[in-house]
Amino acid sequence: MEAPPTPSGFRTDKPFLSLVNIDLLVQVASVTFFHPLGAWMLPMSLRALTFQYHHPPLWGSILYATLVSLYWLSQLLNKRLAYGPNREFDKTEEVLVITGGASGLGLLIAQVYGMRGLSVAILDVNEPEVEVRNVEFYKCDVGNYEEVKAVSKKVIEEIGHPTVLINNAAVVHGKTILDLDVHEIQNTFNSNVLSNFWTIKEFLPGMIEAKRGTIVTISSVLSHIGPKRCADYAASKAAVRLLHESLTAEVAHHGNIKTLLVCPGQISTPLFDGVQTPSSFFAPILEPVDVAKEIMAAIDSGSAGTLELPLYTRWIVVMQALPVSVQRLLRWISGCDEAMRTFRGRHPTDMLNGKM
Template identity: 85%
Template sequence: MEAPPTPSGFQTDKPILSLLNIDLLVQVASNTFLHPLGAWMLPLSLRSLTFQYHHPPLWGSILYAALVTLYWLSQTLNRRLAYGASRPFDKTEEVLVVTGGASGLGLLIAQVYGMRGLSVAILDVNKPEVHVRNVQFYKCDVGNYEEVKTVSRRVIEELGQPTILINNAAVAHGKTILDLNATEIRSTFDSNVLSNFWTIKEFLPGMIEAKKGTIVTISSALSHIGPKQCADYSASKAAVRLLHEALTAEVAQYKDIKTLLVCPGQISTPLFDGVETPSNFFAPILEPVDVAKEIMVAIDSGIAGTLEFPLYARWIVVMQALPVSIQRFLRWISGCDEAMKTFRGRHPTNNVKGKN
């Protein structure tokens, strides 16, 4: 049995059961019996059936609903205490810069914001695959500080002071440490790490002066674990995750400058073309549109924080606290060290300064 046509008008050739995964089940639960509104439906229904408060089903369901509500409120309070109030977001006054936006996730975000009327600048060595209204392309090797300085001045002069920066540029070579050459290692850290420093240094002062801004750092679930053939990529993503942590501390004094860390699992973009997740149920491959939607909702809401998905991306850090023998068992059972064997990646000509 196949899945019904997708909203875009196309039909997937995947069996419908392949669309079932643990994240979908958790999402359904979070919006029903694990949500305060859903939890309170049961005691209200029982009360309407003339159950008395001393009856175990009624007081038990009330206790459950109260615990769910308390947990939900504590999560809301924790976010507010940790990241403060959200900043105002007015699309008519926002200017977006996205690195590595010529294709994949970066292009998708640029397209949507461009169609919504924001002024968008794409910084990439490759020209975007399509032209979109309000999206301006600036050819730039974001790993080269001199090029970033030159292009940043053009962006400010032509579009205005950027208020949203999405550091999305990334490359992945999919080779062992011994097979990686010096040029490939440098390109990984230039694109994945140093580009973040260069763009922040160029655009953050303007955000501070404007008293508003959002900086999005695209890291990865692999920043917590280094599988075979991912040494350079995992190390670079761990570096930008800690860069985000330091940046967040440094801008905490500015009320309306927000930082957002995104740590996704595998996304179905050309970056990791050919890699198949060992378990689609526990580690589903993410669609770019779903990742883009979560990022844009956070930006539009003016909030700071961390986005980690699928579900395993939120818990993978726990592995570091487990005994080494259990860590090795989990690596073996997950198949993470064998997943890169089928890696193809982008076309070699596009694998120098790429994008997610």
């Protein structure tokens, strides 16, 4: 059975059942049975059917709805206590800087904010794949501090002090430790890790002075687990995740500066082209537009926190608490160590065109 036509009128060649995964099921449940409004519909319906409060179906459903409501409220309270109130996001005054924004996820975010009329600056070694309104391109190797320092002055002079920084730049080589040469290892850490330090050092002081800002760190689920042929990438993303943790602690007393950590699973961009996901049901490949929507929703709301998607990325950290023998068994079952065997990544001509 084919999937129904997409809103644009095109049909997907994927079977309908391939579009069903655990994330979809959980999402449906979270807005129905596990949402306070949905949970309270059952006792109200039973009451309308003249069930009395001492009847087990009615008081049982009330108990369930109460527990769901308490859990929902506890989540809100936890986020408020952890990150404080949201900051005001005024699109007439916001200036965004996106590293690695010439393609892929970064370009998608830049396009949307540019079309919404915000001032956006892209920092990349490659020119954007398309021309976008209100988006300025600054050629810059973000792994080189001197270049970032010089470009940051131009950005501030030409479009203003950035209030939103999205550290998105990343490279992946997909080689074993012995096959990686020195240049590739250095390139990974320059682009994936040091670039975050350089942009934060240049743009955070302006946010502190303006008393508002949002810093988004793009990490990865591989910051929690290192499969074969991902040693440099996984290590760099783990470093970025811990950098973000320290940054969050350091800016905590600046109430209006928010930090957002994004730890996605595999995204369908050329960066990991050829990689075979172990399970499309439990570990579905993410579409860039879905990740971009979640990031932009958090930025627009002025909130802080962590975005972990799809669902399995929220629980993979539990593996570290299991016995090593169980961890190895789970790695074998999941097939994560064999996923990079078919890795192609970006073709050299794609890298010249800035595709990620």
